[in-house]
Amino acid sequence: MKLTKNIKTSAIEVLQKESDALQNLINYIDDDFEAxxxxxxxxxxxVVITGIGKSAIVAHKIVATLNSTGTPALFMHAADAIHxxxxxxxxxxxVICIxxxxxxxxxxxxxxxLKRLGSKLIALVSNVNSYLAEQADFILNATIAEEACPNNLAPTxxxxxxxxxxxxxxxxxxxxxxxxxxxxAKYHPGGALGKQLYLTVSDVIPKNQxxxxxxxxxxxEIIVEISTKRLGATAxxxxxxxxxxxxTxxxxxxxxxxxxxIKHVSAKEIMTLNPKIIAKEEFAIRALNMMKNFNITQLVAMDGENVAGFVHIHDLMKEGIV
Structure with a gap:
């Protein structure tokens, strides 16, 4: 099969058309959007979102985004609505109709x-002169110059x-x-993302001596304490x-x-002053970021002014947030 143009060129053209359309979308953030x-x-x-075909797939995505960011939403297929x-x-x-x-x-x-039910209707359309736009209470203008499809047909x-x-x-x-x-975090408790948002230092440190x-x-005494507690450091x-x-x-x-x-050395002569600390109530992801910033592998976890434990980078790796 002979291609009419270079594959890379075709891909770049698609991305350029979509990029231009997104940039132009800024012009349509108007008073109606704000209202x-x-x-x-x-x-x-x-917020009930409806559509048909590719618009229904987009509706599913927007519903998921709204739900995860604090706005209750659900999907209704436009064809199933009348049944x-x-x-x-x-x-x-x-009701947002796409x-x-x-x-x-x-x-x-x-x-x-929908109008008979008394629902407020929001039209997310690429044709502001359409029947849907004329009937809507609010219009989210998503006008485009053309589809990325060379035939200007496939929804892209x-x-x-x-x-x-x-x-x-x-x-x-x-x-x-x-x-x-x-x-x-309340809506994303699972997986690495959830742990980044809810796992605290206090959830990790009880696993360590x-x-x-x-x-x-x-x-x-210092060597015995470091070696038996297996954290590579002691407070x-x-x-x-x-x-x-x-x-350390x-x-x-x-x-x-x-x-x-070495016969007469004591802890106060070896120790590093002002160690990096973190409150046990802090999120574990902040502990990870501090370790990265200071290029260290552990932090002293504090309960007020008292040492509550150590949080080690290996602990965070085991939890899957690294």
């Missing part, structure tokens, strides 16, 4: 039924901008609601249990190489 966001925010209902699925729509719900042309037969049948650019407009809507709602990473020596501890505390420093196996090697009198 749409404000109306959804003030509503006690959900019973209209029953899922409640009085205060908003359609490139805004004039498909299914949309023409569905829209009057249109589905890309529709999805992007859905993302813009979801994130505006997220920010307006003050939706935080902690809120996000707590290596601690006094300021006057001998070299033998050094004063008589009141307050953290004074840390001794690296500190021991440097001390031995210095030719110090």
């Amino acid at each position: 749409c966001v404000e109306a959804i925010l003030s509503s006690t209902g959900r 019973g699925d209209l029953g899922m729509i409640q009085e205060d719900d908003f 359609s490139k042309s805004g004039n498909t037969p299914e949309i023409r049948v569905l829209v009057p039924l 650019t249109s589905t890309t901008v529709h999805m992007a407009m859905g993302d813009a809507l979801a994130i505006c709602l997220l920010e307006a609601r003050g939706f935080t990473s902690e809120d996000f 707590v290596p601690i020596v006094s300021l006057e501890a001998s070299l033998t 050094v505390v004063d008589d009141f249990g307050k953290l004074q420093g840390i001794i 196996d690296g500190d021991l090697r440097r001390m031995l190489q210095s030719g110090a009198d």
